Amino acid sequence: MHKLSRATLSLNGLGRCLIAEKYVSTIKITSRGFVCAEHRDESGKNEVYDVIISGGGLVGSAMACSLGMDPNLEGKKILLLEAGNKKVMDKVPDTYSTRVSSISPGSASFLTGIGAWDHITQMRCKPYKKMQVWDACSDALITFDKDNLEDEMAYIVENDIAVAALTKQLDSLSDNVRVQYRSKVVKYAWPMPHQTADSIPWVKVTLASGETVQTKLLIGADGPNSMVRRALGIATVKWNYDQSAVVAVLNLSEPTENNVAWQRFLPTGPIAMLPLSDTESSLVWSTSHRLAEELLELDEESFVDAINSAFWSNENQSELIETAGSLFRSALSVLMPSAGSPRQLPPSVAGISPKSRVMFPLGIGHASEYIRHRVALIGDAAHRVHPLAGQGANLGFGDVACLTKLLSQAAFDGKDLGAIQHLLEYETERQRKNLPMMAAIDLMKRLYSTNAAPVVLLRTFGLQATNMIPTLKEQIMSFASK
């Protein structure tokens, strides 16, 4: 029985029970007999928060900012728990960091709304106006750009800068939002779905320091290996791609108006060059584990050569594909003479920033449920994608925007924030957006992972045709920009 085991623990004097408030409560338990020990909230130590966000990364911090700035949630107690240290950036470092994200215009307007975008633009971010995606096995290519190259398509922001900007914004919201750094969670205790008289109806979070906090709504933003998700036992559809991504910061041979994002699909995986400044770009090369390890071990010169040849060489193209490709292109140009774009080559690479080569494994994951009673998952905890489309962070920000809007409305209607009704709405809305995107990315990855002739022909025709249809391209861009 629960109460008996508590008494035993107190009698044995286990370490955990000897922390101040637990010790006092165990005395109370032994003196009172078998009174239900959960009426403990008058002790004041088990503080009840309205929302606790577990995980202070990009998406978790954005969620905290978003909730803190919402007028309907003013006066609610919000806590952000982050296991790492506080990331303060007084001065932007000269070197670029290796992990970057592509921020779509939709995400940028969301970040403007929470006041973090100003900090980001003041620190460092690089807009790009055009994106060229082409095949290594054929001549097919597709370019995305806004009309006349006037507007930005998206922005490349270093992850460190984004997190520092959000941290700075959180500092200004300290009356609403409390942030606890170096707080690792060791245990979650879930409430019963129906409130009974002798059980606490809130989610209980136990930290490594022994402190416990309670909350009416727990938001899990703790990354692809989410502890919240595992503790809830939510089934996840996931598999590891046989790929790892190698990231590095590249120095270009000569300064250029670096506002194009380049991605080439090699049979081993896509290689992408994302602009960081006029002289530097970020490399994201997804390839097999073995190749990735080899790349890491190469010396700088060989690595640079490998990158340049990956972007420039045509060794993967066979005669058959070339002829078929050019035939198809001429056929299409008869139908649509003005469409299509000339192929450009990315800038050549001269060197890499020292100590900036890193690799990490890739996988895909999707939680079958985003929510439970009093719990919601956002960001990579709910869905994890391949970086080839640059959508991981954007999907996460989309989750944040949607959940904030629903919580704000629920608070204005006087509802319990952890009630399942609006959490279900969040899950439905986000799954409708996330699943098609994830399916499309996975499909792209599989389509381009082979150099078997029929598949290559298929994707060549598909890519060329899509390139020639402006409305279709616009649809794709708007889908990816939300």
Place this chain on the structure above:
Amino acid sequence: MYVNKFGRLMFGLYSRNTAAVCGVVQAQRAGGRSGFSWTAVCRQRTLWLRRSASLESQHHTVPCHMSARSASHSTVDPDEVRKFQSLASKWWDERGEFAALHAMNDLRVPFIRDNLLNEHRLGHPGKPLAGLRILDVGCGGGLLTEPLGRLGADVLGIDPVGDSIGTAQVHTAFDPDLRQRVSYRACTLEDLSEEEEHGGGRYDAVVASEVVEHLADLETFAFCCGHVLKPGGSLFITTLNKTNLSYALAIVAAEQLLRIVPSGTHDWEKFISPVDLERLLESNGFSVQSIQGMLYNPVSGAWSWTNSTAINYALHAVKAREDPHTEQAEESTADTHS
């Protein structure tokens, strides 16, 4: 609320009710629109629970039994709490028997909130109803009382059924936010109204949601509401209309066929049309501001506003202000502001 006993209490028919418990249970089997009292069944169930709990406790070893009784220093007695447990799961089970009432919050909370914001022009962000005192008549398990408390108002919920009040108190006890603002009392509106000082009115708003169709004497109800309200205070009522359609849908379909509502909850004779209700309220010093029809969709389990008041409707009335001159002056300033 499912408080058929409410009206009877007002006439002191209490004793007749308790005696009729056994007879009433048989009447339930017979079905139909007999004046069946849901709360009478509750009383019987709690009597049964008390009996079985005492039987159980006799089987326990003596030290346990004694310490459970004597050692509790908290405000809620564990024995009582166990008794409420079966009822608690009924009131607050969002998919249970009171599911339709939980869903109705989506309509009635915004209705109350927006009309109060119009009247009072408060608008503290985060706590829009802060500073207002609201009385929830026939609060039951506190389904409507809690959301109003979360919006910042000081709410008192009253209900003659002590068990429901107990459930409501237990549910609110865990939330530190609500504990300060929401309180409950097991009493009737008449009792409360008698306690008011002569001529005084302390509440900014009175909410009587799904109550009016369970009362025997509406005149007294309207009078008491007027008594406890401040001048210019608001009265919010949601109830059912007395039409053929409401009989077909609310009694036959909802209670007997689809079982959305426990059988015998409503007595069609007690339904009142909005016109009659309006006349009654206006003769008691209220001015009806708006009446809106509500419709329940049993498939989706959701309520929506509708033009027709044929089945359910919500009504907002305002108690007349004292001084007609002040009222005119306020009207003209309102005009210049708008």
